[in-house]
Amino acid sequence: MIHPDLIKKQRLLLMMLSVLILLTAFIGIGLGYSSVSYDRLLPTLFGYGSFKEEFILFSIRLPRIIITILAGMALALSGSILQGITRNDLADPGIIGINSGAGVSIAVFFLFFPIDAASFAYLLPIVAFVGALLTACLIYLFSYSKRNGIQPVRLVLVGVGFSMAFSGLMIILISAAERQKVDFIAKWLAGSIWGTDWPFIWAIVPWLVVLIPLTLYKSQMLNLLGLSEPVSIGVGISVNRERFLMLIVAVALAASAVSVTGGIAFIGLMAPHMAKALVGPRSQMFIPVAILLGGWLLMLADTIGRNILEPDGIPAGIMIALIGAPYFMYLLLKK
Template sequence: MIHPSIIRKQRLILLALLILIALTSIVSMGLGYSSLSFDRLIPTLLGKGTFKEHFVLFDVRLPRIIITLLAGMALALSGSILQGITRNDLADPGIVGINSGAGVAVTVFFLFAPIDAGSFIYLLPLVAFAGALATSCLIYFFSYNRTTGMQPIRLVLMGVGFSMALSGVMVVLISSAKREKVDFISKWLAGNVWGTDWPFIWALLPWLIILVPFTLYKANRLNLLSLNEPVAIGVGLSLNKERVVLLLTAVALAASAVSVTGGIAFIGLMAPHIAKALVGPRNQLFIPVAVLIGGWLLVLADTIGRQVADPDGLAAGIVVALIGAPYFIYLLLKK
């Protein structure tokens, strides 16, 4: 039974985060290489703007904001799941190798597959999911012990090792590629948001529509997995089955996000921690908060990155890393 005051606190925090996301999005709409006056935003949104205003808002800014919001949400939810099933506060899709697995698959697909512009957008999340799934299966295999089952600490360590190895594979793959393709892959690795058109939104949105409610449905099982194994087994929970299902969910969320935003780490690390500090460790409470925090963090990072360097700006992944790396070190020292 969750105390009504905690539920009330969660709802107020969710409302505050929605307002924060809206304000950050409004600021992001007005700032950029082609500035858009803030007093023209509402008329343009209502279809009363000039051709230039309509183009800047609907073809450039708004799709990018929605993409970063959705990707941040997916990465935050993926990190929340990984921290629950591994019982490790340092778990994150970028740190445990999932992003690198997706990155290798995207790199191979982009460099060697015949690309059809019409299907490329929708195939990319599937390709990234296949790469991330293969990587997570290998990590799970090497983390599993017949007598004790999956070792959460070992899973994280294996993930870090695979992440480093796969980063080396990507360097080898792009070393002999054409210049224009190398430029794309290098930007992808830096976490440069490149999927900034409306079709990318339709490619990413179904994953969230399906997997966010599914994760909330599994919240009680995540609560049990966060406890020690004898307790979870004692209440009749099938540990390996639930871990595999939730691991696949985390992989799908992370792969769909990084397929359009590039290799962005630390969102899945920071958002769950901040959410737990605000509303406590119960998954029913902190997961919705973490999802909104993740979306806001990536929108904020992308907005900042677009202002600090001309003409292309600084990659959102670099801005997030500048914030997330010190936070990661702080968690290492603390735990």
């Protein structure tokens, strides 16, 4: 049974994070090379702005902010699931190579297949999911031992190895490609938020609408999977089946996010740890907090990055890495 005070703390945190997301989004809309003044924001939002103000708000700022929030949520939830099913606090879709697998599949699709502009945004998450799932299965196979199950340290090492291998493969793929396509892949690798239009939002929303409630429904199962292998089997659950199901959910979430934001790591590492520090390790308590934290962190990183240097700014992936890499080293030394 969860203590009532902890439930109240979680609800208060969720309310505070929601307000923080809205406040950061409000500030972000008013910043940048093209922006809407704060006193004109509400009139423009309700249809009383000029053509320029409505174009900046609805075609530039708002889609980008919504994409960063949704992608951050997906990456945070993916990292929460991976840490639970692998019993590894260092697991993250970017660190263990899942994002790189999605990136390779997107690169192959973008470089070698005819692209229909009307369906491009909706195909990308599916293409990324196929590549990420194949990568996750390979990492799982190489990390699994019949005697001891998943080896946490081995999982990280195998994942890092796959990530490096796929990065090398990506360089080979783009070495003979057209300049325009090379620029796109380079931006993807840097974690530049490129899918900043409404079709990309409609492409990622269905994945979150389905997978977030499913994960919350399975939160107690994640608690059991986080126990040792004999204990998990002893309570009567099918460990391999449930672990593989949640692995697919984690891969789908990561793939849907990176298909529109590029190769962003560390969100799935930091958000779950911060949430656990706030409300404890129970999945049903920390996962909702981690979801909102992930959305806020990515939006904050993108807002800061695009306003540091004009006009292109610093990609959100690099901004997150500047924070996440030292945090990863801290956790590695601590664990």
